[in-house]
Amino acid sequence: MARQPQRFTDADTLAGAVIGAAGKRIVLGLPLGLGKANLVANALYARAAADPSISLKIVTALTLETPRGASELHRRFIGPVAQRLFAGYPDLAYAGAQRDGSLPPNIEVTEFFLLAGRWLGVPKAQQNFISANYTHAAEYVLAQGVNVVAHIVAKSGTRYSLSCNPDLTPDLLKAREAAEAGFLLIGQVNDELPFMDGDAALPAHCFSHILEGPGISHTLYAPPKLPVSPADHAAGLHIARAIPDGGTLQIGIGSIGDAVAHALILRHRKNKDFRAIVKRLDGDAPLPITPQDTPFDQGLYGLSEMLVDCFLDLIDAGILKRSVDGVLLHAAFFLGPRKFYAALRDMRDEDRARIAMKPVSWVNALYGEEEDKRRARVKARFVNNAMMATLLGAVVSDGLEDGRVVSGVGGQHDFVVQSFALHGARSIITLNATRRSGGNTISNIRWSYAHQTIPRHLRDIIVTEYGVADLRGKSDAEVIAAMLSVTDSRFQDALLRKAVKAGKIPRDYEIPPVHRNNTPERIAAALGSAQEAGLLPSFPFGTDFTPAEQRLMPALERIKNANASKRRLAALALNGLNRERAAEETVCLERMGLARPRGLTERFLGLLVKGALRTGEDGGKP
Secondary structure, X not given: OOOOOEEEOOHHHHHHHHHHHHOOEEEEEOOOHHHEOHHHHHHHHHHHHHOOOOEEEEEEOOOOOOOOOOOHHHHHHHHHHHHHHHOOOOOOHHHHHHHHOOOOOOEEEEEOOOOOOOOOOOHHHHHOOOOOEHHHHHHHHHHOOOOEXXXXXXXXXXXXXXXXXXXXXXXXXXXXHOOOOOOEEEEEEOOOOOOOOHHHEEEHHHOOEEEOOOOOOOOOOOOOOOOOOHHHHHHHHHHHOOOOOOOEEEOOOOHHHHHHHHHHHHHHXXXXXXXXXXXXXXXXXXXXXXXXXXXXXXXXXEEEEEEOOHHHHHHHOOOEOOOEXXXXXXXXXXXXXXXXXXXXXXXXXXXXXXXXXXXXXXXOOOOOOHHHHHHHOOOEEEEEEOOEEEOOOOEEOOEOOOOOEOOOOEOHHHHHHHHHHOOOOEEEEEOOOEEEEOOEEEEOEEOOOOOOOEOHHHOOEEEEOOEEEEOOOOOHHHHHHHHHHOOOHHHHHHHHHHHHHOOOOOOOOOOOHHXXXXXXXXXXXXXXXXXXXXXXXXXXXXOOOOHHHHHHHHHHHHXXXXXXXXXXXXXXXXXXXXXXXXXXXXXXXXXXOOOOOOHHXXXXXXXXXXXXHHHHHHOOOO
């Protein structure tokens, strides 16, 4: 008879048992993102923090933290949101200690993927980062000598499910079965997790210890959906025209993923509107790829390292319907808003079975079952986000040129390589053409950059709000011309001069007039009527933000962008003085705790908020 796990209802007692079984040198593997057993991790951390003779090394990725504001206005905004959405979520003790520098010397944290931008100013997090393709992560975890893995799990009867994170653990278990590793697998039961079957399901004997009982289930980390900007919608519309019927789709979390899914639904359900919008958006500019503008007949099959919530909307819309062995979507992990978890939990078993969770080694690579995978992954379009790209087609997604890590490579390189290995597949990298920094607008398309995630010899399709650049198999001069066509026009001339100076494009090359009006104003004009008609909403798949919070978000972004300039801040505040406040402004000020200001600071903050709200209404600039 298979050995059954020890069962506990108290995390500290379990931690003592784990230390007794594994010894005082603990190398704790915690899954990426949602899959961490927070209560177990915190109990082991507390034991090590109180006992210097215990060595605790935590090997993990994508540590999730309850959001906290970086400024006074941001704190006023995010505080009630965090209370509403994250109350009951136990923050990871090691994260706070790592951030404020109070991590004890006997505790170390190593990650292979970071929450984007959150650890740039934390030297220890930067120093202990392991750069890795997602498909290599399990190997690296084993190389660290992991002897405890603590996983949040769902339960059904006597069976357990890795649920949100079968990305690495099944491969770790295979190594254990082959006597290539030895570790304790700890399960922390959470009733809010959906029970995902297939490779995610495990019998009880796989676990050494189980934590369950009253007070063990807690609120799941559920990030709210962010607004989809006009630039996001424009990019989503371009990408939707690159997705062939009968193909395979990967998209990721965030506003671009939502924009792509929404554009696909528009194409399928409101095809006439879709065609009219893209006609206004593209004008006379030729599409460098064969346009895919018709509704879906065969439908799509989903293959995505991350199961994002809008895949469920694609299923409901009748788009994700091309079945592979009875499955509509294979994915390796998930994370999303509260209603997403509820939707998975509440599905009929037969519907949930059409969403199959698999190890990332299966999803992100062709190795193993290669012939079957090739037959299934036809006409694949793998969509990934980037921060920057160079004029020669290299992509910057995970780090800065000074060596600091913003996030991590994750599976981006895996899917780019897979797109070249699969017949008819394409990698689509999307990025905003510009960003705001220090009060200035900066191009995200650079001549060169001293860090690359995807090298230029793997260049394929790059999409910005201004269009599609088809780079695969093209000469350097052709690539430069294509990249200039999707660059913001404010930066085209300077970039062209650099390319000419380097001798990479003919001196007499001229950017076609059709690409000379790449401006936010053109995007706004092209999409304005569709936005007014409700065809391109800011939150196409709903939101956890209240109406007042939705109005405040762009206003606070305007204030953030103005922070580098006292003149611009003063202009915003002056705009807040100019007239009596409207009822909507009062609601927003009440939400921020600034409707009845106490002191000069609160009065000034209130004026900034009013001014930023009015700037948005007027369509002007402070």
